[in-house]
Amino acid sequence: MQVWKFGGTSVGKPERMKSIRQLITEDGKTKIVVLSALSGSTNSLLSISESLLAGQIAEAQTKAQALRDHYDVFLSELYQTEQGLAKGKSIVNKEFAFIDELIATSPYGTKQEKEMVALGELLSTQIFEAYLQEEGVNSLLLPALDFMVIDEDNEPILKKIEENLGAILAKEPGKQIYITQGFICRNPQGEVDNLKRGGSDYTASLIGGAIAAEEVQIWTDIDGMHNNDPRIVKNTFPIRELSFAEAAELAYFGAKILHPSTITPAKLKGVPVRLKNTMEPSAYGTLISEKSTDVEIKAIAAKDNITAIYIHSTRMLNAYGFLKRVFEVFEKYKTPVDMITTSEVSVSVTIDQTMHLDSIMSELREFAELEDPDKDQVIICIVGNFWADKEGIAIKVLNAMKNIPIRMISYGASEHNISLLVDAKHKNESLNALNEGLFF
Numbered sequence: 001m002q003v004w005k006f007g008g009t010s011v012g013k014p015e016r017m018k019s020i021r022q023l024i025t026e027d028g029k030t031k032i033v034v035l036s037a038l039s040g041s042t043n044s045l046l047s048i049s050e051s052l053l054a055g056q057i058a059e060a061q062t063k064a065q066a067l068r069d070h071y072d073v074f075l076s077e078l079y080q081t082e083q084g085l086a087k088g089k090s091i092v093n094k095e096f097a098f099i100d101e102l103i104a105t106s107p108y109g110t111k112q113e114k115e116m117v118a119l120g121e122l123l124s125t126q127i128f129e130a131y132l133q134e135e136g137v138n139s140l141l142l143p144a145l146d147f148m149v150i151d152e153d154n155e156p157i158l159k160k161i162e163e164n165l166g167a168i169l170a171k172e173p174g175k176q177i178y179i180t181q182g183f184i185c186r187n188p189q190g191e192v193d194n195l196k197r198g199g200s201d202y203t204a205s206l207i208g209g210a211i212a213a214e215e216v217q218i219w220t221d222i223d224g225m226h227n228n229d230p231r232i233v234k235n236t237f238p239i240r241e242l243s244f245a246e247a248a249e250l251a252y253f254g255a256k257i258l259h260p261s262t263i264t265p266a267k268l269k270g271v272p273v274r275l276k277n278t279m280e281p282s283a284y285g286t287l288i289s290e291k292s293t294d295v296e297i298k299a300i301a302a303k304d305n306i307t308a309i310y311i312h313s314t315r316m317l318n319a320y321g322f323l324k325r326v327f328e329v330f331e332k333y334k335t336p337v338d339m340i341t342t343s344e345v346s347v348s349v350t351i352d353q354t355m356h357l358d359s360i361m362s363e364l365r366e367f368a369e370l371e372d373p374d375k376d377q378v379i380i381c382i383v384g385n386f387w388a389d390k391e392g393i394a395i396k397v398l399n400a401m402k403n404i405p406i407r408m409i410s411y412g413a414s415e416h417n418i419s420l421l422v423d424a425k426h427k428n429e430s431l432n433a434l435n436e437g438l439f440f
Helices: 014-025 041-053 057-078 082-104 110-134 158-171 199-210 244-252 263-269 319-332 357-364 393-400 424-439
Strands: 002-006 031-035 139-141 177-181 184-186 192-194 215-220 241-243 273-277 286-289 297-313 340-342 346-351 368-370 374-384 408-411 417-423
Touching: 002 014, 002 199, 014 031, 014 057, 014 110, 031 110, 031 199, 041 057, 041 082, 041 110, 057 082, 057 110, 082 110, 110 139, 110 177, 110 184, 110 192, 158 199, 177 199, 199 215, 199 263, 241 244, 244 263, 244 286, 244 297, 244 374, 297 357, 297 424, 319 346, 319 357, 340 408, 357 368, 374 424, 393 417, 393 424, 417 424
Parallel strands: 002 031, 002 215, 031 177, 139 177, 215 273, 241 286
Antiparallel strands: 184 192, 273 286, 297 346, 297 368, 297 374, 340 346, 374 417, 408 417
16 A cells, blocks of 8 residues: 655645546556645635634734635636536535634634644545546545544654554445545644644655654655755756655754654654656656665755854863753754754854744853844855765865855764755855855
């Protein structure tokens, strides 16, 4: 069995949804198909929530009606029979009645907001499954809220997901296509929750690991992961093969095609992940697996909104005591550190979560001297095979960046990653310079 995931743009128009039906059924293989919300729906639902949180009920009702109008048009263009259209309207009527209930809820809080946002995936999957039924496809809807669960730290409970999903599939054998929602789940209180934005990729990987799938396929509107950001750099090209480690580095450091959490569940079970293009289904895409190729430099990615913190010891502590105390502060505020560089009495770190920055700086000042943090920085990540006995890789990277100021360099912590910190104003220049210097 395979797991195929389609994002919002892939299901955002009726003709796209019809194309997906053709894609998932043409080879006759059994699949679990994970769908995101229709393109724009999640943003619309979040906008409704923002109005409700601000106490603007009439505005929320107007936004909800506009979204309802969009779905009515979508249904009229998707279904080909009166029976199919009636089923689609029944689904939309039910879910928008719930939106009306949420709008009327007082007080409207976080719980209701999560229920509101979940409706995007609940609508898209039910509408698509009804369309498959209209087309005579042997299909079944698998509600993600029946098997996808997270713990108190918002982490998926892999064992429980495997048990829940296995039991459901055992009761419903013999279907060609199973449809389920990406993104949504239940928390330890049994309430509707989510895997954060981009979580549909994560859902697909979790399901793939849970059923030990033959392959997980992530379908988007680009032909695989590119060697650089095609929105900024000309002459990029898709990468045919990546190892799990290489793909994880690229996803974490900004490759937009893949959610950073996606790789882990598939890697744990050795399930290959393939990135495919709905606009060009015959294209090879990118295969991510335990294997790697001998290509030295694979790709470049950029992570935005980075803050650099420069910490200097007051020499009141020995070096080991100083470092321990520094990182205890970041641990206390559950703030991950991306890059680290050190000298005898100084430590420089970067973070991308700044909600606790003031508190972190305040506690660090109790035992260290600090410079003003550098905000609006970017980490440029170069990924490939950088084994210890490789020669000349660092020279190639630095030569390509010779005209651009570099704030920090991290090299050697991983065999697959060289990271550079630059000011955001140099991001585009850096990506283009590295593309020219490393690939052409």
